[in-house]
Amino acid sequence: MTTHAAASTPLGFGSMRRKEDARFLRGAGRYLDDIVLPGMLHAAILRSPYAHARIVSVDTSAAEAHPKVEAVITGETLAGLGLAWMPTLSHDVQAVLATDKVRFQGQEVAFVVAEDRYAARDALGLIEVEYEPLPAVVDATHALDPDAPVIRDDLHRTDNHIFDWEAGDAAATDEVFSRADVVAECDLLYPRSHPAPMETCGSIASMDPVSGKLTVHTTTQAPHAHRTVYALVAGIPEHKIQVIAPDIGGGFGNKVGIYPGYVCAVVGSIVTGRPVKWVEDRSENLMSTSFARDYHMHGEIAATKDGTLLGVRVKVLADHGAFNGTAQPSKLPAGLFHVFSGSYDLRAAHCSVTGVYTNKCPGGVAYACSFRITEAVYLIERLVDVLARDQGWDPAELRMKNLIRPEQFPYRTALGWEYDSGNYPKTLRTALDLAGYAELRREQAEKRARGELMGIGVSFFTEAVGAGPRKHMDILGLGMADGAELRVHPTGKAVLRLSCMTQGQGHQTTFAQIVAEELGISPDDVEVVQGDTDQTPFGLGTYGSRSTPVSGAATALVARKVRERARIVASAMLEVAPSDLEFVKGRFEVRGDPAASASMAEIAMAAHSALELPEGVEGHLDATCVYNPPNLTYPCGAYVCVVDVDPGTGQVTVRRFVAVDDCGVRINPMVVEGQIHGGLADGIGMALMEALAFDPDGNHLGASFMDYLLPTALECPSWELGETVTPSPHHPIGAKGVGESATVGSPPAVVNAVLDAIGVRHADMPLTPAQVWRAMQGRPLRTDLSVT
Amino acid sequence: MQVPAQFEYERATSVAHAVALLQRYGPESRLLAGGHSLIPMMKLRLANPETLIDINGLDELRTISLEGGELRLGALVRHAELMASAVAGEHFPMFRDAERVIADPVVRNRGTVGGSLCQADPNEDLSAVFTALRAVAVIEGVDGRRTVPVREFHVGPYQTVVGDTEILVEIRVSVRPGGGSAYTKVERRAGDWAVAAAGAALWLEGERVADVGLGLTAVGADHFGAPQAEEFLRGAPATEENFAEAGRIAAEHCRPVADQRGPEDYKRHLAGELTARSLRRAAARARGREA
Numbered sequence A: 001m002t003t004h005a006a007a008s009t010p011l012g013f014g015s016m017r018r019k020e021d022a023r024f025l026r027g028a029g030r031y032l033d034d035i036v037l038p039g040m041l042h043a044a045i046l047r048s049p050y051a052h053a054r055i056v057s058v059d060t061s062a063a064e065a066h067p068k069v070e071a072v073i074t075g076e077t078l079a080g081l082g083l084a085w086m087p088t089l090s091h092d093v094q095a096v097l098a099t100d101k102v103r104f105q106g107q108e109v110a111f112v113v114a115e116d117r118y119a120a121r122d123a124l125g126l127i128e129v130e131y132e133p134l135p136a137v138v139d140a141t142h143a144l145d146p147d148a149p150v151i152r153d154d155l156h157r158t159d160n161h162i163f164d165w166e167a168g169d170a171a172a173t174d175e176v177f178s179r180a181d182v183v184a185e186c187d188l189l190y191p192r193s194h195p196a197p198m199e200t201c202g203s204i205a206s207m208d209p210v211s212g213k214l215t216v217h218t219t220t221q222a223p224h225a226h227r228t229v230y231a232l233v234a235g236i237p238e239h240k241i242q243v244i245a246p247d248i249g250g251g252f253g254n255k256v257g258i259y260p261g262y263v264c265a266v267v268g269s270i271v272t273g274r275p276v277k278w279v280e281d282r283s284e285n286l287m288s289t290s291f292a293r294d295y296h297m298h299g300e301i302a303a304t305k306d307g308t309l310l311g312v313r314v315k316v317l318a319d320h321g322a323f324n325g326t327a328q329p330s331k332l333p334a335g336l337f338h339v340f341s342g343s344y345d346l347r348a349a350h351c352s353v354t355g356v357y358t359n360k361c362p363g364g365v366a367y368a369c370s371f372r373i374t375e376a377v378y379l380i381e382r383l384v385d386v387l388a389r390d391q392g393w394d395p396a397e398l399r400m401k402n403l404i405r406p407e408q409f410p411y412r413t414a415l416g417w418e419y420d421s422g423n424y425p426k427t428l429r430t431a432l433d434l435a436g437y438a439e440l441r442r443e444q445a446e447k448r449a450r451g452e453l454m455g456i457g458v459s460f461f462t463e464a465v466g467a468g469p470r471k472h473m474d475i476l477g478l479g480m481a482d483g484a485e486l487r488v489h490p491t492g493k494a495v496l497r498l499s500c501m502t503q504g505q506g507h508q509t510t511f512a513q514i515v516a517e518e519l520g521i522s523p524d525d526v527e528v529v530q531g532d533t534d535q536t537p538f539g540l541g542t543y544g545s546r547s548t549p550v551s552g553a554a555t556a557l558v559a560r561k562v563r564e565r566a567r568i569v570a571s572a573m574l575e576v577a578p579s580d581l582e583f584v585k586g587r588f589e590v591r592g593d594p595a596a597s598a599s600m601a602e603i604a605m606a607a608h609s610a611l612e613l614p615e616g617v618e619g620h621l622d623a624t625c626v627y628n629p630p631n632l633t634y635p636c637g638a639y640v641c642v643v644d645v646d647p648g649t650g651q652v653t654v655r656r657f658v659a660v661d662d663c664g665v666r667i668n669p670m671v672v673e674g675q676i677h678g679g680l681a682d683g684i685g686m687a688l689m690e691a692l693a694f695d696p697d698g699n700h701l702g703a704s705f706m707d708y709l710l711p712t713a714l715e716c717p718s719w720e721l722g723e724t725v726t727p728s729p730h731h732p733i734g735a736k737g738v739g740e741s742a743t744v745g746s747p748p749a750v751v752n753a754v755l756d757a758i759g760v761r762h763a764d765m766p767l768t769p770a771q772v773w774r775a776m777q778g779r780p781l782r783t784d785l786s787v788t
Numbered sequence B: 001m002q003v004p005a006q007f008e009y010e011r012a013t014s015v016a017h018a019v020a021l022l023q024r025y026g027p028e029s030r031l032l033a034g035g036h037s038l039i040p041m042m043k044l045r046l047a048n049p050e051t052l053i054d055i056n057g058l059d060e061l062r063t064i065s066l067e068g069g070e071l072r073l074g075a076l077v078r079h080a081e082l083m084a085s086a087v088a089g090e091h092f093p094m095f096r097d098a099e100r101v102i103a104d105p106v107v108r109n110r111g112t113v114g115g116s117l118c119q120a121d122p123n124e125d126l127s128a129v130f131t132a133l134r135a136v137a138v139i140e141g142v143d144g145r146r147t148v149p150v151r152e153f154h155v156g157p158y159q160t161v162v163g164d165t166e167i168l169v170e171i172r173v174s175v176r177p178g179g180g181s182a183y184t185k186v187e188r189r190a191g192d193w194a195v196a197a198a199g200a201a202l203w204l205e206g207e208r209v210a211d212v213g214l215g216l217t218a219v220g221a222d223h224f225g226a227p228q229a230e231e232f233l234r235g236a237p238a239t240e241e242n243f244a245e246a247g248r249i250a251a252e253h254c255r256p257v258a259d260q261r262g263p264e265d266y267k268r269h270l271a272g273e274l275t276a277r278s279l280r281r282a283a284a285r286a287r288g289r290e291a
């Protein structure tokens, strides 16, 4: 494991300890559930036990009679206020509390507000709901069957079809396939998974009856978007809404959207005139909040007989659950899935995606996925391995031969993306060397001869992060651009206000380091403010690895604006023309007379002092900026995974994992490595144990951490990290974002390794011992359904 | 956060006091040992006892001792204490094998041997271990103490012979020379419950199996046992082929049920594979070839 000495505080980029950690490690973080407001009430949600049922009646009288219950809210109550349904992030509507039918197990049916959490929970047991159960649509591959029950009769639908969408050139792709020497095809399921952040979701709504101001403390990765949505949904004027995200205990996309509980808390506070706290429990989080993936993919890859890749063709059946609540740029119903041509120089590619409703929880995309790039990378990296296996080619060599070459950048893909920069062969070579690839293959051959199963898996990924630009990417009509405000106080200490929101990524440190790099002051002298919409500029928040690419760029640019203002102030102080000044870390010096200089702190004081400033120059030292990214940034990486498989039990041990990431310039290498470590662990979880399956009645089979397994340190090897650095040419500091790289890149490496070990062409994740054993028998399991 | 329903709480000061409290509060009361099965069930409201009788203060139930040729484990011995016990590990290495893969350190620091047996979860590891060892449970009630062989202790999933006003106080295992034991478990992830697991205790006379005890968990084995496989092995040569055959017999007689941990055929396969592996290791230990 690479470690960085992180003791000193650099005046800019470099490894330094995270400023937030002293607080977190001492247990002094302040999460939503730590917040207690005067007079606060507590809420609990009654959820549907059925995946699909008509609601015949809801009787709340016994619950209302409970001495500690203040209010019981039902779908009917909300319908009276016009709030029974709310818009989703994908042009659909979702029931806040069910009125007509319940459409997934765990759906919200009633909301109880009581004096304490225990009473609220007790009162749920006093509500009588009569259901008329209906057959459920569980298997997405049968959602469009003519006799499938119709889930969205509220929309007057006659089937469960949501959308058809395609990308790429179908004719050109068919042409390439018709002339290819070899074609490999494969059916792959990227099963439904869950972000499962350690902190579940919750909200405290407080409507001040005197000022008419609504304050919402909530677990959100996108506080400004939440504020706008509350204004649009509830009709409360936006200037009377303040959203505050306290410390967030992990998000992974789970905390982008607005959940019914949040809306109910607002209604609860309006009804009772007191603050209302609602915090979901673990099962509620796993059953009713944004899932990820659930893509059934049929992929084909075409090549020449000498191993030149030509094209890829994909058909996807996308399971969106009961309401289409996918969080992604609104013009792109399959997110950025169409980067599936991956890191290879292909002539043509095409995909068609069909979205369907099923009786499962809505949401989607969440979980460190870069808007479906996880699925895309898995698809292409599995297809390349399947092709290599069919043809007897070495999978690493096949990749090396077909990678986009450095001189081809900026590279326009067959699907229309413009990759900004990279040196893919160098990145892959670095990983293979670190792993000792040739030696591993020799060891594998020896072991095989003894009947031992060892596997080597390679993956190469290209990420696309940092959404917008705004003209291509918006969420609910809000363009994906982000603001920054920087204010330097008279004594030279600075406050940076950002629209993005940390969930553990180390923003307090990284963004302070960007200011430090630009102004030459210590990162310890920069306070980073996030999460409070009354204190921070507008922007769309943190997900899709967009903080450094977007808010990081905004930070660098706003700091440069401040630096130029400092130059003018310094010119007045030193009585020279601004152009005669040279910026040397932390101070302006008069060219040719370095003794005549002013430090940033001196300049800051002067900017607030009685000093006469040049005509037209305002005092003080601050600036604002909005950054609208010209393009996405494209991090890449090459991963090598080595596994051992027990032939008698199917158990997999990940022995080694080599990860070489290129995320452009690294602001804080230690933080970058932390992000990669987490993502790699996530990848092992996805590949080997995580999946949300449903039984034929639509019962959720992963509603606790006993059923939905997350990886632990014991399943993770000591990560072996390497790096190449290809700066992004269009980002002010050349940084690319790294938050999701490892989650995107690692699952195919692990799966490729396991399948390489057992000599099986394909089996779906998660490769549990049972799945590995069944795959060895040639009878792999359907991992989205209950095991029979 | 999941919250339990309201309950009364009493702290027992002696075994007799615990029995008296059970009598006083009736069938809606429950003993609280480590709480690692009971409290999660209460939070999920799968269990709603009216009274909890906390027995954690009963130090007399926390000892591990060797007396009269028997290893005696108090019902309140924690998983972590059993794992660390030199005397238990010396005579029955399968305790260590099993404890290392039961839950995680946090659960092992609180969960108890007695609680594990009384919970009677069909996937419990120690139930299989004690079955293999033919342990005897000591139960105390109003009328004094009685002993029940562990192989008769469980009467169904989550059901034992311990009555409403009784408490399990001790588990006894007789110590015999010439033995070796081992426990093997397949789990999907560290800390997970078993997909399947098998324990074997083996006593050798020369190269013959003098006696053998087998225990299986999570595969629907009657009373966690594999008597047909034991019968096959008793008196037979301690060979690799016979261990494999014993595994095959054990697999044939269990009744696994498919769940997300695995399909029925896989669990049945594991019952055989793990029985053979445990026997192999137990034999190596009996021969002094492995610690």
Ligand SMILES: Cc1cc2nc3c(=O)[nH]c(=O)nc-3n(C[C@H](O)[C@H](O)[C@H](O)COP(=O)(O)OP(=O)(O)OC[C@H]3O[C@@H](n4cnc5c(N)ncnc54)[C@H](O)[C@@H]3O)c2cc1C
Pocket: B030, B031, B032, B033, B034, B035, B036, B037, B038, B039, B040, B075, B076, B101, B102, B103, B104, B107, B110, B111, B112, B113, B114, B115, B116, B118, B119, B123, B124, B125, B126, B162, B166, B167, B168, B169, B191, B192, B193, B194
């Ligand atoms: C995350 C997690 C993972 C786990 N993994 C495993 C695993 O892999 N393998 C495994 O075997 N177990 C596992 N367990 C269960 C663990 O071993 C528990 O500790 C054990 O099942 C119960 O012991 P306890 O002392 O906590 O009992 P409690 O929860 O206190 O009690 C359980 C039941 O037994 C009764 N009881 C307790 N003591 C007595 C007594 N002396 N006399 C009569 N009745 C009594 C109680 O009234 C209650 O009904 C796991 C538990 C958790 C929480």
